[in-house]
Every structure is written in C-alpha cells, then in structure tokens.
Amino acid sequence: MTQPEPEQSGPEQGAVGDAVSSIPNLGPATEAAFARAGIHSASELRALGADEGYRRLLLSGSKPHFIGYYVIVMGMQGRPWNDCKGDEKKALRKRFDAVCKETRNSDSGRNLALDQALREIGVVSKAG
Numbered sequence: 723m724t725q726p727e728p729e730q731s732g733p734e735q736g737a738v739g740d741a742v743s744s745i746p747n748l749g750p751a752t753e754a755a756f757a758r759a760g761i762h763s764a765s766e767l768r769a770l771g772a773d774e775g776y777r778r779l780l781l782s783g784s785k786p787h788f789i790g791y792y793v794i795v796m797g798m799q800g801r802p803w804n805d806c807k808g809d810e811k812k813a814l815r816k817r818f819d820a821v822c823k824e825t826r827n828s829d830s831g832r833n834l835a836l837d838q839a840l841r842e843i844g845v846v847s848k849a850g
Contacts, residue, residue: 740763740764740765741753741763741764742756742757742761742762742763742764742767744764745764745767745794745797745798746796746797746800746801746802747793747794747796747797747802747803748793748794748797752790752793752794755779755782755784756775756778756779758782758783758784759775759778759779759781759782759784760778760782761775761778767798768798771798772791772794772795772798773817773821775794776791776794776818776821777821777824777825780821780822780825781825786818786822786825788815788818789803791814791817791818791821792806792811792814792818795814
C-alpha cells in the first residue's frame with residue numbers, strides 16, 4: 723500500500739505554473755528582472771497590468787527598451803512578440819513613452835527592490 727502524497731500549501735503550490743516565465747515570450751532573465759522589481763508571479767503581473775509592471779521594472783533599475791515592453795504586452799495577451807505591427811505598434815510606442823516619461827519624472831525616488839528587501843528584513847512594515 724502506498725502512502726498518499728503530502729498536500730502542498732503556501733506559495734510553492736503551483737509556483738511553476740504561476741511563474742512570470744509561464745507568460746508567453748518571457749523567460750528566466752525577464753522573470754529575474756521582475757523579481758528585482760518585487761513582482762514574483764504571473765498572477766501579480768497580470769493584476770498590475772503591463773504598463774504598471776513595466777513601470778516597476780524601470781523603477782527597480784532596468785533600462786527602458788521598447789521591444790522589451792511590447793514583448794511583455796504581447797505575451798500577456800497570449801500572442802507572439804513579433805505579432806506587434808502597424809498602428810498597434812505605434813499605439814504601444816506612445817504608451818511606452820508615457821510610462822518612461824512618468825518614471826523619469828517620478829519624484830518619489832523610491833527603489834521598489836530596495837523597499838522589498840527592507841520589508842523582508844523587517845526595517846519597514848510589510849503592509850506599506
């Protein structure tokens with residue numbers, strides 16, 4: 723008689739299926755960049771949306787890159803990255819430029835990765 727497998731609980735359950743890299747077009751490097759920005763799962767990224775997720779990447783130190791931005795947008799729509807063309811690409815360029823401008827003009831000076839690290843070691847409240 724075999725013993726039943728123990729049930730998993732906590733964040734490990736389903737972690738692979740909810741990894742940022744489970745989104746089409748996104749691989750380990752993008753997943754690591756999102757982790758530095760405090761985004762650790764595909765569901766977190768989807769809840770934030772592409773623009774806010776990308777804004778957080780920029781605030782965490784990633785360099786702006788238009789192709790990287792639209793790869794994320796296309797992936798979150800379940801589309802191949804090279805599906806972005808014509809008027810849609812022009813509209814995404816405007817969104818990308820707006821996110822970059824907002825990030826450059828941000829006077830918060832906050833680094834989300836630093837905030838996350840400070841929360842983890844208890845320096846700042848996990849709620850804030």
